[in-house]
Amino acid sequence: MKIKINLTTQIIIGTVLGIILGAVLGPKIVGIKIVGDIFLRLIQMAVIPLVFCTVIAAIGKLPIKQLGRLGMRIVLWFTITTLIAALAGLVLGWLFHPGVGLHLTLDTALTKEITSNKVSSTDMILGFFPTNIFESLAQGNTIQVIIFALLFGFxxxxxxxxxxxxxxxxxxxxxxxxxxSLIQVVLRLAPFGIGALMAAVTADNGLTVLIPLIKFLGIFGMGTLLFLIGLFVMIMLRAHLSLHTVMHGFANILLIAMTTTSSAASLPVEMHDAEKRLGVSKEISELVLPLGMALNSNGLAMYLALACVTMTQFYGLSLSFMMMLKIVLLAIVACLGTVAVPGGGLVALTIIVPALGLPLESIALLAGIDWFAGIFRATLNVVGDTTTAIMIAADEHELSQVSVSI
Incomplete structure (x- = not known):
């Protein structure tokens, strides 16, 4: 009988083999890095048009009435929770230094560009708005592309x-x-691409590459747990839900999110339990949850901010205030349109890492543990969307007290 191995297992196998080859063969295998570089470029080539189309389609298909007062309230909740998640990732990385201990070398020109890149707050704000959308698309300026896509969708x-x-x-x-579909095809090469990059990194640095990865997962898991507790406390206080109701209502949602590591796969259960177990009206559930899946991501925002801080620590770079602000903003905008995409964490990293001036190959280390990080990301993404739906329903008097008393 033919045994079929899923992509996640293949990536884990590729990562392990890459580490072993790098440790055993050392400098002899460094040249294999080109395979990984090609893979990252193939992923990156589809990201900007994907985000462009996804954001326009997500906003454009909503009736204009839903983009009024209620739409603004939904966007406000999405923005606030995602901002807090991104800030939490930044603070966790700054406090616990998951990337310290691994010393990767950065091209001298890149180092000067990153450390000397002083941008005023005025220029930074102006940089959000495109003067030519085709130029923004060609340059891969994610923030400008998303600003245009949001306005065009409206x-x-x-x-x-x-x-x-x-x-x-x-x-x-x-x-x-x-x-x-194109990204899904490219992702089939992930076991080879990530394995090649891990082999090259391990050849240069030895097995010390494993220590920051374990630290990263531990810190991300801790951050996810604390954020979940914060979200649950918020809805208990604001929507007057009991602890029993919250635990009962989120039990299946948490289980599906953790086992599938997919916001899209969790959506049907999320909508059903939000309505039947948590008392959210069907109208609010059908508006907030699908939109949240496409445009809102607390877990991904925390992951990206923490990952970026970790990567700067890999290269021994100090973080200025402006760079920290840029990390938070990029972590927020990179979430738009990539949450429901297969390999969303990897796709989002290919957006944010070049924008910070860091080399794409630094993604390889975190890509090797992406499935484990995906458990935390998906859990926080799904719970963040559901708690937003509860808050909106409570504000609009669309939360059934009869259902939530079960």
């Missing part, structure tokens, strides 16, 4: 009241599906 939703622009919306959704 205009598309407003103009499409009589479905006269359904063909444009359908075209964007179809293009998005093709780009997702």
């Amino acid at each position: 205009v598309l939703s407003k103009a499409n009241t009589n479905q006269q622009y359904d063909s444009i919306l359908m075209g964007l959704q179809q293009l998005n599906q093709l780009l997702v």
Whole structure:
């Protein structure tokens, strides 16, 4: 009987083999790094158009009435919780130094560019807004692309009241599906690409590469637990839910998120239990949860911020205030449109790492433990969306006290 090994297991095997080869063969195998570099470039080439299409389609398909007062409230909750998660990741990395102990070398030119890159707050804010969207797309400026996509999506939703622009919306959704399929094809190369990068890193640094990875997972797990407790306390106080109701209502949601490591796979259970076990109205659930899956991600924001701080520590770089601010902002915007994508953590890293001036190959270390980190990411993503739905329902008097008393 033919045994089929899933992609996650293949990546873990590739990572382990890469570490073994790097440790055994040493400098002889450093040249294999080119295989990993090609893989990262293939992932990166589809990211900007994917984010562009996903954000426009997610906003554009919503009726304009839902983008009014209620839409602004949803966006506000998404932004606040994601910002707090990103800040938490930054603080955790700064306090516990998961990347210290591993000394990777950074190109001299890159080092000067990162350390001397002093940008005023005015220039940084102006940098969010594109002057030419085609230039932004060509340069891979994620923040500018997302700003344009949000505005274009809003205009598309407003103009499409009589479905006269359904063909444009359908075209964007179809293009998005093709780009997702392209990323799925590229991800089949992940065991080889990540294995090659891990072999090269291990050849240069030895088995000491394992220590920061274990520290990273431990710190991320601790941060996830603390954030979950904070979210649960918030809805207990604001929505007047009992501890028993919260535990009962989130039991299946947590189980599915942790075992599938997928926000998309968790959505059906999330919507069912939000309505039946937590008392959220069907109208709020059907609006907030699918939109949250596409545009909101507390777990990914925390992961990205912590990962970026960890990577700067790999290279012995000090973090200025402006760089910390940039990490937080990039962690927030990189979440848009990548949460439901297969390999979303890896895809988001290919957005944020080059934007910080760090080399793409630094992604390899964290890519090797991506499945384990995905457990924490998906759990926090899904719970963050559900708690937002509860808060919105409570504010709109759409939370059934009868259902939540079970």
